[in-house]
């Protein structure tokens with residue numbers, strides 16, 4: 647009897663290890679076998695990856711705020727008092 | 729003071745400024761804060777939810793940097809060194825601030841039927857989700873979703889995905905094992921995905 651397909655629950659639970667490339671060949675193939683048969687997990691994987699990308703983009707594309715004069719003054723003052 | 733186009737090369741310029749600071753030149757400290765304050769403020773605003781806390785953390789970060797200046801060897805990049813100091817100052821702030829009780833993350837994680845199938849099977853996201861990030865409305869949407877994560881998970885997601893520290897560094901800063909960081913990061917990403925899903929799913933046009 648061939649191994650039953652992994653469940654969507656297992657897929658979701660260990661998804662990060664698949665995404666980070668931390669799985670061995672056998673496990674990775676099981677993930678891919680599941681993906682080939684399950685459109686919902688394909689959609690889940692894709693949106694999971696894009697969630698990370700959106701968070702990264704948020705950090706990378708932040709406009710640099712100006713430095714308020716009060717902040718400069720406060721830093722210098724607390725340095726003198728330190 | 730505006731820098732001249734014909735001035736010294738940036739690294740040389742930076743080394744000169746550090747030397748002036750080491751000799752206690754007050755104007756050099758002001759120049760240093762003006763130069764790097766914007767980037768540190770951006771980090772602090774991403775990590776902390778209040779502007780007041782962000783300002784405090786930036787001040788603390790600069791004071792730590794000034795204290796550590798004699799040991800700054802110049803073998804790591806100054807911007808990387810300062811980024812780490814700022815992250816540390818923000819973590820201190822998060823620790824000392826009165827915390828609201830940690831909400832459970834479970835209700836933001838995917839749920840499954842007895843047979844292992846998802847109770848709400850995922851739907852594809854619209855193609856232009858990332859492009860939408862150019863719009864301020866979308867950026868604040870992602871920011872607000874991150875802010876809705878329970879504090880412990882939020883911190884890990886911000887350190888790993890927004891500030892792009894690696895797992896080891898994150899684990900060290902938080903006093904956690906790397907496997908605990910990985911598990912929490914995975915849950916945090918799943919929870920963030922749940923929160924973003926209604927805004928980005930394909931059938932929601």
Ligand SMILES: [Zn+2]
Nearest residue numbers: 654657684687
């Ligand atoms: Zn599935």
